[in-house]
Amino acid sequence: MLIEGVAAATSAAVLGTVGYGILAPRSQFWGPVIVRGDASAPGRVALTFDDGPHPEGTPAILDALAERGVKAAFFVVGAQAVKWPGLVRRIVDEGHIVGNHSFDHHNFGIFWLTRYWEDQIARTDRVLADITGHRPAWFRPPMGFKQYHLFQAVRRRGHSVISFSRRAYDGVPTTPERVIGHIVPRARAGDIITLHDGMLTSTTRTLHAASLAIRPVIDGLGARGLAFARLDELIAPPPYVEELKTPEVARSQQGAL
Numbered sequence: 001m002l003i004e005g006v007a008a009a010t011s012a013a014v015l016g017t018v019g020y021g022i023l024a025p026r027s028q029f030w031g032p033v034i035v036r037g038d039a040s041a042p043g044r045v046a047l048t049f050d051d052g053p054h055p056e057g058t059p060a061i062l063d064a065l066a067e068r069g070v071k072a073a074f075f076v077v078g079a080q081a082v083k084w085p086g087l088v089r090r091i092v093d094e095g096h097i098v099g100n101h102s103f104d105h106h107n108f109g110i111f112w113l114t115r116y117w118e119d120q121i122a123r124t125d126r127v128l129a130d131i132t133g134h135r136p137a138w139f140r141p142p143m144g145f146k147q148y149h150l151f152q153a154v155r156r157r158g159h160s161v162i163s164f165s166r167r168a169y170d171g172v173p174t175t176p177e178r179v180i181g182h183i184v185p186r187a188r189a190g191d192i193i194t195l196h197d198g199m200l201t202s203t204t205r206t207l208h209a210a211s212l213a214i215r216p217v218i219d220g221l222g223a224r225g226l227a228f229a230r231l232d233e234l235i236a237p238p239p240y241v242e243e244l245k246t247p248e249v250a251r252s253q254q255g256a257l
């Protein structure tokens with residue numbers, strides 16, 4: 001009885017650890033994950049947007065960012081980029097960065113193996129490189145999933161995994177007030193903040209919440225003395241693969257992966 005209890009408690013702890021490893025934004029269980037930026041730079045945070053591009057979210061957010069002079073990073077879904085390449089072009093033309101957020105953003109991607117993830121990452125890299133001329137080197141796992149096969153694929157593709165330290169919880173129906181409440185009072189220097197400019201067919205999120213919240217979020221953080229950096233100013237790995245490199249450099253980078 002006692003032994004059964006201990007076994008049950010142990011397996012619960014193991015399951016808990018694995019669950020944390022897979023889902024928690026900060027988990028480093030399966031491999032290195034960038035969660036926060038450099039907090040030593042005085043009071044700077046970085047805005048990131050996931051799941052786009054989408055005509056109901058991305059243009060309004062780009063307008064607000066341009067108005068406030070803030071540069072952000074957009075973690076783009078490959079299938080969405082194929083539908084709206086003009087929006088991807090606009091993101092890059094206006095000085096923002098695009099990262100890779102998988103091709104399909106499959107809700108059950110957690111169960112897939114290395115080959116699936118490599119394909120998801122490679123297809124999205126190709127689509128974004130064709131549209132923008134830059135091949136992404138940052139990957140943000142869909143739904144924050146982290147598991148062994150995904151990290152194998154990321155390593156083979158030579159990407160860095162970028163998570164976040166603060167989120168708007170706007171992946172579900174919400175209001176601009178709630179989005180502001182999750183971010184403005186809580187953000188700290190070095191935070192990587194995540195909102196959504198896109199929507200997947202399987203979700204019921206309200207895209208206008210983030211686009212209506214973005215000006216008050218920028219102004220509110222500014223009033224707290226925080227400034228904005230583009231994500232590549234807060235973290236070490238460059239956002240894009242250097243296209244022009246000598247074979248020696250390419251080989252040494254390959255060896256370092």
Ligand SMILES: [Zn+2]
Nearest residue numbers: 050051142143
């Ligand atoms: Zn996503």
